Amino acid sequence: MNLLNDDALNDSLLNDYALKLDHLKQQGNLRQFSCNVQQGRMIEIQGHSMLNLASNDYLGLAADLSLREQFFDETPNQLRRMSSSSSRLLTGNLPEYELLEASLSQAFHGRAALLFNSGYHMNIGILPALSDSKTLILADKLVHASMIDGIRLSAAKYIRYRHNDLNHLQQLLQQYHADEAFDRIIVVTESIFSMDGDETDLAELVRIKQQFAKVMLYVDEAHAIGVRGEQGLGCAEQYEVIDEIDLLVGTFGKALASVGGYLICHPIIREYLINAMRPLIFSTAQPPICMAWTDFIFQKVLGLKPQRQHLQQISQNLQQSVQAKGFDCPSTSHIVPVIIGESQKTVKKARQLQQAGFYIMPVRPPTVPKHSSRLRISLTSQVNQADLDQLVRLL
Secondary structure, eight states, X not given: OHHHHHHHHHHHXXXXXXXXXXXXXXXXXXXXXXXXXXXTTEEEETTEEEEEOSOOOTTSOTTOHHHHHHHHHHSXXXXXXXXXXXXXXXXXXXXXXXXXXXXXXXXXXXXXXXXXXXXXXXXXXXXXXXXXXXXXXXXXXXXXXXXXXXXXXXXXXXXXXXXXXXXXXXXXXXXHTTOTTOSEEEEXXXXXXXXXXXXXXXXXXXXXXXXXXXXXXXXXXXTTTTTSSTTSOOHHHHTTOGGGOSXXXXXXXXXXXXXXEEEEEOHHXXXXXXXXXXXXXXXXXXXXXXXXXXXXXXXXXXXXXHXXXXXXXXXXXXXXXXXXXXXXXXXXXXXXXXXXXXXXXXXXXXXHHHHTTEEOEEEOTTTSOTTXXXXXXXXXXXXXXXXXXXXXXXX
């Protein structure tokens, strides 16, 4: 009898989820995995080959077979460790981690560097570790979900300022900086935003920060590392503010063709996080071979100025073309959204473009606000102007 009741209860619970899935489908917001095969700049799904315009491989390094061959040719078999087998605080702190951190430190003006398993792991761990009930976090309205989750996991009070509205941010700082309830204020933003492709005025943000003694800046360069700055160190390098950003974070899983995240900070912050950041303390470290590969790629990225210039040029051309077609497109980067609005219409347009040979994904709520569904065109240095001319004609 109890088993029958349990089965009925389980059916009821499953039906509830099934109804929710059906609701998502009716709204055009249902997501599903698609198995794919990638070769060079092309992606193949169910036998259909398309130009890949949905990847974050901004410099084409993940698609470069010759780089992988060079890496394995130069990496002795005994160093090809596929697992760290523990956290870094136990037995996982192998030489590959310290070598990569040393490379990052050297590039970023001698500041301390700390590695994480992923950008999400990084963003949900740093803010809770550095915050307490006497911390106020002021976050841009459109920061990535991982930062929002990190803020929610913290004990801090938080307010989200209007997107890229630094006047609003300054007003909030003037309002709360003298409040004795807060010992510190952490301002959280991305440099290049992942969905709109627009960017923060980092130089102005630093200027504002310098007016307030209790303020720390947390800037996520996930979509800027590799593609901005003379050496590809991100918008912080481009605008010459590396030393003024307290918590400069980014990922290796996009332009750097690897996996994991990093923080550039003061040595005291690094040491404190090693002792206080729960996702870092209690996670098995990344496979050492991944850290060796990241270091290998990072050294390559420093010299890829021609690829960065090409990417910037085609990005500007596409932004102008999309706007000329009458679409809203706030982008100033290689992430170029074509904002359509309604989810079903966006999904239909994405399918049409895929059938025509362009793999572009629709982005819908809750990833973006309601009524702002868009095609998210993610450019890489492997794309040429002729490709984009053909794409624009189909929009």
